[in-house]
Amino acid sequence: MTPALPETDAKRRADAWTALEAIARRDRDVRIETLFEAEPDRVERLTLEAAGLWLDLSKQAFTREGLEACLALADACDVPAWKRALFGGAAVNDTEGRAVLHPALRAPDGAHFEALGEPVSREVEQVRDQMVAFAEAIRSGEHAGATGARFRAVVHVGIGGSDLGPRLVWDALRPVDPEVDVRFVANIDPREMAEALSGLDPASTLVIVVSKTFTTQETLANAALARDWLAAALPAEGLRRHLVGVSAAPDRAEAFGCGRVFGFSDWVGGRYSLWSAVSLSCVIGLGGEAFRDLLAGAADMDRHTLETPPGWNAPVLMALAEIYNVEGLERRARTVAPYAHGLRRLPAFLQQLEMESNGKGVVRDGQAVAHGTGPVVFGEPGTNGQHAFFQQLHQGPEAVPADFIVVRETMPGVDGAPLWSNALAQAEALMRGRNTAEAREGMIADGLDPAEADRLAPHRTFPGNRPSTTVVMDRLTPHALGALLALYEHKTFVEGVIWNINSFDQWGVELGKVMAKRVLAAAHEKRAPQMWDPSTRSLFDRLA
Numbered sequence: 001m002t003p004a005l006p007e008t009d010a011k012r013r014a015d016a017w018t019a020l021e022a023i024a025r026r027d028r029d030v031r032i033e034t035l036f037e038a039e040p041d042r043v044e045r046l047t048l049e050a051a052g053l054w055l056d057l058s059k060q061a062f063t064r065e066g067l068e069a070c071l072a073l074a075d076a077c078d079v080p081a082w083k084r085a086l087f088g089g090a091a092v093n094d095t096e097g098r099a100v101l102h103p104a105l106r107a108p109d110g111a112h113f114e115a116l117g118e119p120v121s122r123e124v125e126q127v128r129d130q131m132v133a134f135a136e137a138i139r140s141g142e143h144a145g146a147t148g149a150r151f152r153a154v155v156h157v158g159i160g161g162s163d164l165g166p167r168l169v170w171d172a173l174r175p176v177d178p179e180v181d182v183r184f185v186a187n188i189d190p191r192e193m194a195e196a197l198s199g200l201d202p203a204s205t206l207v208i209v210v211s212k213t214f215t216t217q218e219t220l221a222n223a224a225l226a227r228d229w230l231a232a233a234l235p236a237e238g239l240r241r242h243l244v245g246v247s248a249a250p251d252r253a254e255a256f257g258c259g260r261v262f263g264f265s266d267w268v269g270g271r272y273s274l275w276s277a278v279s280l281s282c283v284i285g286l287g288g289e290a291f292r293d294l295l296a297g298a299a300d301m302d303r304h305t306l307e308t309p310p311g312w313n314a315p316v317l318m319a320l321a322e323i324y325n326v327e328g329l330e331r332r333a334r335t336v337a338p339y340a341h342g343l344r345r346l347p348a349f350l351q352q353l354e355m356e357s358n359g360k361g362v363v364r365d366g367q368a369v370a371h372g373t374g375p376v377v378f379g380e381p382g383t384n385g386q387h388a389f390f391q392q393l394h395q396g397p398e399a400v401p402a403d404f405i406v407v408r409e410t411m412p413g414v415d416g417a418p419l420w421s422n423a424l425a426q427a428e429a430l431m432r433g434r435n436t437a438e439a440r441e442g443m444i445a446d447g448l449d450p451a452e453a454d455r456l457a458p459h460r461t462f463p464g465n466r467p468s469t470t471v472v473m474d475r476l477t478p479h480a481l482g483a484l485l486a487l488y489e490h491k492t493f494v495e496g497v498i499w500n501i502n503s504f505d506q507w508g509v510e511l512g513k514v515m516a517k518r519v520l521a522a523a524h525e526k527r528a529p530q531m532w533d534p535s536t537r538s539l540f541d542r543l544a
């Protein structure tokens with residue numbers, strides 16, 4: 001039987017929102033650094049361990065009562081019941097009538113997940129085993145190319161959720177000198193494919209086409225380019241050995257010419273799919289054991305989110321901090337600063353995860369949202385971002401909350417302090433700031449003329465009071481990465497529950513796709529339809 005979705009008491013939810021807003025208004029000007037004295041147990045209450053990650057939310061803006069109001073809101077929104085609905089395979093994606101079961105992909109063997117009442121775990125395990133076996137056969141040379149040459153390179157073709165997760169996993173976990181060269185192509189700009197293929201030998205290159213729908217314009221165009229490149233150099237009868245598909249529409253992948261196809265189900269959202277065969281390229285590059293460790297890290301976070309009370313629950317607390325910042329303090333953007341070169345694509349991954357999931361304007365019943373929803377997410381790896389947009393984070397008139405992701409040791413045996421000390425310093429500087437008197441005194445102590453110090457002091461003042469969360473891991477292992485990505489997935493879901501939106505559809509990407517088809521058709525005909533607006537027509541005339 002298909003489990004039902006929770007029925008939330010609308011009045012209770014509305015009252016909880018009102019209570020939260022009142023406290024946020026009251027505490028709006030409270031300085032975060034004063035809370036450590038006012039709430040002596042603050043660090044103890046707001047630091048926690050989850051699936052091997054260490055989180056510190058004590059530099060967030062909510063006061064004790066603010067957090068209590070947030071927790072009451074989570075309770076009024078039935079967060080635990082919604083989590084059970086998701087893990088229980090209910091139609092949580094109710095605009096598409098689908099279950100949302102990415103946790104089933106990373107569950108240990110022997111699990112019993114059901115999607116809309118149908119068992120799925122056995123099939124998940126079978127595909128996973130086949131995929132890992134295939135990857136190991138490529139790694140060992142047992143499965144070779146059309147000419148008998150061992151595969152030395154993988155070109156992964158996909159976009160959005162079929163690109164960002166695997167690309168991040170590869171960047172984060174790849175050896176410095178990998179045995180298999182894994183390259184990614186997403187953009188329909190042929191330049192990206194040209195760069196990816198540069199220097200590769202078709203005889204030793206495997207092309208993996210990843211697309212849930214196998215209808216995505218960019219991916220099909222790039223896949224055709226790669227297939228042509230292979231076909232120009234290889235015997236026709238061996239071409240299929242070099243083409244692998246990963247898709248929820250396996251027939252289309254086969255029809256395209258893929259000799260091997262790994263499937264996944266429609267209950268896996270594109271941006272939640274890295275736990276499936278979508279990461280085949282990474283499994284070839286890293287090995288099956290690393291992939292299983294990645295899944296185990298995520299599964300540990302799944303257990304944490306299901307079993308830990310809300311006040312100690314990492315995804316819940318991160319979601320509540322965001323909701324307090326967005327709703328209570330009207331902070332509509334958040335920056336993510338990973339202090340690890342391997343996590344440089346994390347901001348891009350989170351942009352899709354969070355903005356495609358929660359960038360919505362209507363609640364589940366179709367009414368316009370009454371609250372701000374997902375913020376704009378942006379970021380760059382530390383320390384690079386510090387030398388670019390951090391100026392605005394420190395002194396711009398809008399406060400932007402930050403997530404600092406800190407890896408204690410990014411290279412085995414090499415002191416990580418020069419990197420992580422920057423993260424701690426930035427978080428503290430954002431919170432404390434520096435008032436005008438301090439700025440002035442500092443300059444005078446450095447020997448500046450008092451009149452010049454007066455003139456410069458406002459420019460060297462930092463308002464501070466900018467909240468942040470810090471997530472710490474010892475090393476960027478597959479387990480830690482899996483836990484981190486699952487943490488953000490669950491945070492995103494909890495936010496969606498509280499905002500009462502469906503985090504698992506993405507209708508907002510459709511209109512542009514339809515328009516793009518029309519523009520391309522017009523470009524082929526070299527004629528812009530009269531009905532277009534004058535601006536688009538004039539741009540078309542300039543380009544066509």
Ligand code: F6P
Nearest residue numbers: 160161162211212213216270509
């Ligand atoms: O256009 C957005 C989107 O549908 C994403 O949700 C998805 O991850 C991406 O395109 C790629 O889709 P597919 O895997 O079907 O090629």
